[in-house]
Amino acid sequence: MGATSSAKRPEGYLYYPGCALKGTGIAYEESLLALFRLLGVRLEELRDWNCCGATSYMSMDEQSSSLLAARNLGLARQMGGRDVVAPCSACYLALRKCNDYAARYPAFRDRVNGFLDSDMLPHQPAVRVRHPLELLYTEVRPERLRERAVRPWPGGPVACYYGCQAVRPYAEVDRAHNPTRMDELLQAAGVPTVDYPLKTKCCGATHAGTLHDVGLRLVTILLKEAARRGAQAMVVICPLCQLNLDAYQGEVRREEPSVPELPILYLPQALGWTLGASARSLGLQRGIAGGALLRRWFNARTEAEVHG
Amino acid sequence: MLQRQIKYQRDADPEWGRRVASLPGCERLLACTQCGSCSGACPLSIYMDITPRRILALAREGFRDDVLRSQTIWLCSCCYACATDCPQGIHITDVMFALKREAIENGYHPRRFAIPALAEEFDRSVRSSGRTPEFWLATRMAVRSGPAALLGTLRLAWKLRRRGRLVLRPRGIQRLARFQDAMRRAKGGP
Numbered sequence: 001m002g003a004t005s006s007a008k009r010p011e012g013y014l015y016y017p018g019c020a021l022k023g024t025g026i027a028y029e030e031s032l033l034a035l036f037r038l039l040g041v042r043l044e045e046l047r048d049w050n051c052c053g054a055t056s057y058m059s060m061d062e063q064s065s066s067l068l069a070a071r072n073l074g075l076a077r078q079m080g081g082r083d084v085v086a087p088c089s090a091c092y093l094a095l096r097k098c099n100d101y102a103a104r105y106p107a108f109r110d111r112v113n114g115f116l117d118s119d120m121l122p123h124q125p126a127v128r129v130r131h132p133l134e135l136l137y138t139e140v141r142p143e144r145l146r147e148r149a150v151r152p153w154p155g156g157p158v159a160c161y162y163g164c165q166a167v168r169p170y171a172e173v174d175r176a177h178n179p180t181r182m183d184e185l186l187q188a189a190g191v192p193t194v195d196y197p198l199k200t201k202c203c204g205a206t207h208a209g210t211l212h213d214v215g216l217r218l219v220t221i222l223l224k225e226a227a228r229r230g231a232q233a234m235v236v237i238c239p240l241c242q243l244n245l246d247a248y249q250g251e252v253r254r255e256e257p258s259v260p261e262l263p264i265l266y267l268p269q270a271l272g273w274t275l276g277a278s279a280r281s282l283g284l285q286r287g288i289a290g291g292a293l294l295r296r297w298f299n300a301r302t303e304a305e306v307h308g
Numbered sequence: 309m310l311q312r313q314i315k316y317q318r319d320a321d322p323e324w325g326r327r328v329a330s331l332p333g334c335e336r337l338l339a340c341t342q343c344g345s346c347s348g349a350c351p352l353s354i355y356m357d358i359t360p361r362r363i364l365a366l367a368r369e370g371f372r373d374d375v376l377r378s379q380t381i382w383l384c385s386c387c388y389a390c391a392t393d394c395p396q397g398i399h400i401t402d403v404m405f406a407l408k409r410e411a412i413e414n415g416y417h418p419r420r421f422a423i424p425a426l427a428e429e430f431d432r433s434v435r436s437s438g439r440t441p442e443f444w445l446a447t448r449m450a451v452r453s454g455p456a457a458l459l460g461t462l463r464l465a466w467k468l469r470r471r472g473r474l475v476l477r478p479r480g481i482q483r484l485a486r487f488q489d490a491m492r493r494a495k496g497g498p
Contacts, residue, residue, distance in 0.1 A: 019439050022475060023443070050439055051439045062405065064491060067491060068434065108332060115490050165387070168391070168392045169392060169399070201387075202385050205386065206385075210425075212457070214383070247464055247468065248464075286472060
């Protein structure tokens with residue numbers, strides 16, 4: 001990596017998986033770790049991390065929710081206060097918001113600090129919360145992916161779907177209204193992308209489980225539009241987006257037979273593939289929708305295809 | 309029986325409206341110009357009985373019952389589209405969070421919606437293990453929502469299980485007792 005490694009911090013980052021990346025979103029963890037290993041960026045899992053206190057909890061009990069986020073940041077301080085990488089958009093936002101509120105509301109900060117004292121965790125230093133998309137774009141850079149890509153993309157064009165909480169409300173991961181970083185990274189790595197105007201429209205979050213018809217409708221709209229734009233797969237950066245678009249596709253097709261099978265990939269799965277990682281190390285066998293396409297695109301034969 | 313279609317000031321509880329506007333994240337509520345950008349940006353407003361713009365107007369005037377009984381606050385998926393588009397910088401999503409909490413605390417549980425159930429189950433799981441066991445959370449919630457939901461959840465679980473995406477017994481946190489104790493103390497308990 002020599003000359004291009006100046007942006008890389010030698011000590012690497014702390015990795016906050018959150019609950020989904022150990023379960024339904026396991027392929028996100030697998031591919032993220034595989035990609036960062038290939039890029040030589042160290043990720044160390046946060047020891048004894050707890051639930052981030054995300055969205056549904058905020059509705060119930062703001063106080064407990066913020067304390068959950070605060071404990072994770074306290075654990076990160078205990079491990080040296082390196083930047084925390086939170087790949088799940090809901091986790092990212094919960095942790096990011098905790099930092100923001102602690103800075104803006106003294107009463108909030110006092111409560112959090114009191115809690116940290118009881119749990120014997122430090123208040124300082126400030127810990128920066130990062131999302132892998134922002135990290136890949138600002139520190140790894142698209143140029144480096146272009147240099148390092150060794151494999152042609154075996155599939156069709158993809159629609160980049162950014163979802164909501166990674167880009168809103170903080171707009172630090174990418175622009176809130178028209179994010180493009182995922183497209184830029186993928187194009188640099190040789191993955192064709194299509195224009196996808198619904199890139200930041202809500203996937204329905206937990207509605208697919210709670211208000212099923214409403215959630216399903218939102219998922220249908222996203223899938224239909226991706227197909228209409230010529231995408232043969234979608235690329236996402238959040239385990240809940242992935243689950244909604246992937247696991248309910250069969251049901252969507254029963255009502256809208258025109259929606260084709262669209263594999264729903266995580267950004268590091270697509271990038272990791274172009275950089276030479278094996279299909280299995282990227283968890284590419286774990287997709288529910290478009291299983292036949294996944295097997296056709298990512299197999300032993302296409303794994304052996306490497307740029308001359 | 310005739311019912312008037314407009315609201316009178318005397319139906320409102322302005323004190324409650326002021327209190328909502330003083331909650332963290334709700335400070336800019338009074339700055340709302342009723343432009344309607346929020347309702348336009350909201351991907352769920354088409355399902356709402358009261359659109360986000362009207363919720364803001366009703367909330368700050370103190371029409372507590374109308375706001376807390378509305379479907380709107382439960383339909384909000386917290387996507388922050390409204391907050392991003394608000395020309396007055398109102399953190400509308402945070403207002404919705406505050407209103408959901410007000411509704412739960414004051415016993416306005418809409419029976420038709422599983423969303424408060426999700427929040428409660430979430431709370432219980434986190435208190436007992438420090439993490440969220442996705443499968444059990446979904447299952448317990450589905451049980452509360454009815455047999456059709458349960459069947460759907462189990463079908464989904466089977467698909468996930470076959471691809472190694474379903475963890476039946478996730479690991480909880482190690483320093484659980486200290487965590488629970490700190491949570492209790494932070495909430496003013498013994």
